[in-house]
Structures are given as C-alpha cells and as structure tokens.
Amino acid sequence: MEAEQNSDKSTFPLLRVKNLQTQFFTDDGVVTAVDGVSFDVAQKEVLGLVGESGCGKSVTSLSMLRLVSSPGKITGGEIFWKGRDILKLPESEMRKIRGNDIAMIFQEPMTSLDPLYTIGNQIGEALALHQKLHGKAARAKAIEALDAVGIADAAKRIDSYPHQLSGGQRQRVMIAIALSCNPDLLIADEPTTALDVTIQAKILDLLKQLRKERSMAMLLITHNMGLVAEICDRVAVMHQGKIVEMADVFSLFKNPQHPYTRDLLRSMPTLQSIPKQKLATVTWEPTDEQQEQSQLVETSPGHLVSQWVLG
C-alpha cells in the first residue's frame, strides 16, 4: 500500500491534465471552450498559459478547480492532483483542495474583494476554513501574510476595507489571501492585466520573489509575452481551445515552431519597433482540417508542436 502510494507520487507530477474538454451548452448550441488540452505542472514549476482573448485560458484554469459554472461543464478528460483525479471527487473534498492546495488569484483586483468586509476579515476567512485559525492567531497570521506581499504598515492596513486600497494594494491582498494557506499550486489568471504599468512591474517582482521564497508551483494565465519571459519555466500556447505549442521558455522564444506562436511573438512591440509603423498582427488561422486533426508532436525534447503544420 505504502509502496504503491509512493510510486503514485513519483510517477505523477503535481498536476496532470489529460485531454481536458470543457463545453458550454448555450441556447445557440454547444461551444467547446477547452478542446482536449493536456499538460503537466511539476512541483515548483511555473507554467505559463498564453493565448489571445477567448482562447480558453481562463476556462482551463477554472476547470482546474472545478469552478466552471453553468451552462459550462467539464465534459471529458482527467485532472490529476497529486495522483488523484479531482474530477471524480465529491464536492466536499473538492472544497478542501480549493484555497488550501490550489489557490487562485483573479484578473480584477478591484472587484475580487468583498466590499463589505475588512481585508483582515477576508484573509481570516481562508485561515478559519483551512487552518482552523481563529481570533488572535488568525489576525497575527493575516498580518504576516500582508507583510509577505509587501503591504506597508500591515498591522494597520488589516482593518481597511477594499475601497480604501489602491488597485495594486488590492492585488497584493488577493495574493496574500491566496498564499495564506500555503498552497502547492497558485493559479494566477491575468494577475497584472487590470493594473497600470508601474504597478504591473511591482506585482511581477512580488510574484518572482514569492516563487523564489516558497516551494510553490504556479500556473500563470496571461496574454502578456513579456510576463511569460520574466517568470515562466515552461509555456503552453493556446489557440481556440487547443494547445498549439508547448516548450520551455527559452526554446519557445528562440525557436517558435508553430506559425501562431511566431505571429504572437512578432506582434509584441519591442524597442526596435519602428515608430509610426503598424505592429504586426496575428494572421494565422487554422483551416477546419487543422482545427480537427491536429495533434501535439514532440519535435525536440520537451518541445511539443501541433502536428498538422509540420505535416
């Protein structure tokens, strides 16, 4: 038994997603938002999930926590969390994983905090739920968590309401809440998108620092290639619900093989961009055959590319 569990742990990465399919059943028909996505996240690894708006990144991340709400539904595949298929877990077990094992931070720090409670209260909610910490112990821990994400004067700030904080501070608080229970995986869904550029840089620094300090894996959902280059170990590029290319960050930037990835990288403005010249746009569109028949193939060790293009 013991041996079996050990072998389980050694063969399974922290998170393994296999052929995940999430569909939305609308009145106008079925929309497949995530279409057979597979990837692994190893311990302490930072995986970036990039792609344009509406490509299914966010739905993928919500699927990890089984938070896709009606009319959406996970219709196929498996998600193994430390070897357990969480799609088969009862809701009560799933709740223990949310926040405790896998935490999530959202795109909109302005609206992700409940305006009716102080931030201390909201960190305390997570602590009470998963660590059974109440009262003074919870407060001390909450101050510690706020300190860790760089909120100045945390002991005072803990009694602030969300509306008294700036966007950057709120995102820090969101991160503090997410990290308060020491999760093994942090899903960050566009953590910097809603912030202005200087604050983006600071939040980015914070995420980098936190990943150094804690043994925590991260799934970073973004459309910002710059962010990917800064902190990710590996990148998966998504397009129309499918992963079209996945590789470690260096080979992806150096040697993008899928035309969509190439378009994506080319469309990024750089310092070398010629003033007043239009930025390159993504032009690649899959044909129906490509959309249906493509398959990920390993072109070099660790570098997976959607097959049809090469064939």
Added chain:
Amino acid sequence: METPPPETPNPREARQEKRAERQLLTGRAAREIKAPPPSLSPAKLTWRELKKNKLAIAGAVTLILLYTIALFGQFIAPYNPTEQSPGGHQVSFHPPMKLRWRTADGALHLRPFVYGTVSRWSEDRQLTYLPDPNQLYQIQFFVQGPKYKFLGVIPSRLHLFGVDKGYVYLLGTDEQSRGYFSRLIYGAQISLTVGLIAIFISFSLGMLVGGISGYFGGRTDNLIMRFCEILMSVPDFYLLLALAAAMPVDINPALVYLLIISILSLVGWAGMARVVRGMVLSVREREYVEAAHALGVGDFTIIIRHILPSTFTYAIVAATMSVPGYILGEAGLSFLGVGIREPMASWGNMLSAAQDLNTFSTHPWVLAPAVMIFITTLAYNFLGDGLRDALDPKTRN
C-alpha cells in the same frame, strides 16, 4: 446657401485657454489635497442623509415614542385593560374626560384634575355623561394601582398616574366600561409587535429562500419560484382569513398571538423571496463570489456571508415599508374576529366596536385605534421613504 466659416481658433487664444484650464484643474486638485473629504462609514453617511429628511425623522421619532409607550405600557396605563367596570364604576361608553387646570369658578390648581360625571338619559334614549364640578378628582402621579409585572418580570403596582377616588378615562370607555386609554396602550403592545416580529420572520425566510433559489438556479430555482408564485397568486387577505379561521377557538391568548404572527409571516415571505432572488442572480456573478468559491468556501456560507448582505439595503427599506401592511393585516383579522380575541386588546379588535354605525356616530372616541393605526402606518411609510432615499447613493449630493 451660406454656411458660416468654421471657427478657426486663434492659436494664441487657444493656448491661453488651455493654460487657464490647466490652472483651474491644478487649483482644484490642490484644494482637494488640502482638504480631503472626510470618509464616513456607510452608516454615518446614511444618517447624514436621513437627517435632512424632516418627514422621515418625524416618522422615526413617532415610532420610537410609540414603541417606548408600548414597552412601558403596563406602567403607563392606569387600568387593567380586561377588567370591566374597575372600582365598581359602571360607566359604559363614557366620553373622554378633559384634563383641567382651572376649576369652573376660575381657581387655578397646581395639579391637573378631571371632573367626575353624572349620567342622564337624553331625549333620544342615550346615556350621556355630564361633567360635575362637585366631583373633582386630582390626578396623582406614581400611584399604586392594579398589579402587573414590569417588563413581564418585576411584579409591581406602580402606575404613572391615576386618581385616588373616582375614575379617570382620558379617552373614554367602551361598552364594558373599560378605559380606552389603557386598552389602546395594551393594544399597541400587540399591534406594534405583531408587525415587527412577522416582518422579521418573513423577511429572514424570504431572503434565505430567495438566496438559495437565485444562487443555485436551475431546477431548484424553478421549483421554489413556482411555489412562491402559487402562494402569491392566492389573494393575501383571504389566505390569512382561511388560515386564521382554521385556528382552534379555545387556545390561550399568547398562542393566538404567536399563531397570528406565523400566519402573517407565512403569507408575506414569497414576495421578498422573489425580489431577493432577482438580486442574487446578479450578485452571484460578482468576482468576489467566484473568489470565495476558489477559496473553498461552502455554498451556504457564500450565500449568507457574501451574497445576501448586498441585498440588505433593499431589505431594510422594503421591510420598513411593509410593516404597516402586517399591522393592518393583524388589525383586519382582529376586526373580523379571527385575530386577537376579546378580552385581550389589539387595535384591530377594538375597532370592531366601531362596526356599528350607531355606536361610532354617538361615541366617536371608539375610532381612537384607527387614529393610532393611521399614525403608525404613516410613520413607517415616511421612515421607509426616507431610508430608501438615504441609502440610495444616486440621490446623494
């Protein structure tokens, strides 16, 4: 067709304008930095707005007064409301007595007093009472009177006022020589609390059911809402009447009181549930609800902690506005004889004495409970209106 030439702004003028604008802007910004607006808590902000509304304040003061009187009712009322002809004075349908400071011959008294009355049959065979200057009853304060329990706990005989001999009926008496003033106050204890407790129960129920319905959606929602609609499609008052009529006749008054409350709440929650459900539908899509989900917070906790509080503002206003309906509901039931029963007093069953046209044309003071209901209803409506405006950020300056 002559078109006016397009206004080409003089570049120098434009520049000056821009500078002025900038100065204005920076000036304003500077002033703002100097004196930042004090950030008030929502409660304080609401209070500040409410204070401006004179009618609402009048309503609130009236209600506080009424409830205080009801709370200390046993102490304030000089007589036992159910005792017929207290002190052996048989004075059926005695008119209200005038509180006097001056005797008929002009002597000033330091203590208010009332004149006793002599009864006589009028030509149209009505018993009438005429003040008799020879019977002068001085009002005594803090006198011993009928026994009661203060706030339902401390046994006492102390009353706010009374007379040593004779009788004092400030609002007259009813057919059984029971003082209207005392009965009105005891009636207030029932009529005022029925509405408040019933609204509390029905709104808690309505919010909870509405919350569950809106949050879970789908089949649960459908089932609950259709049930609410069935309940709402039955005319309120007939449902109340049917339920009250089904109540056993010979049960103790306290139980009747509780039953009336539960009947009222049973009828009232559906409307609240529907509105709350609608609000929950929008609140549950907020990101902080999703964030709470992602933290592993349970459904029920999310409803109670993160969703329903957003509907409180509405609920407070709606509740304040609906209390009169419940008070009227109780009054209606009692008026028809299926609510609070004699000899207990409630404003509704006191009013049933006014059913008889003959009675209320010759003894207009039997309408006193109607005046009280009117005042209370109006006070609640004024307060509700004021609260709605005060809680609505759009009406704030």
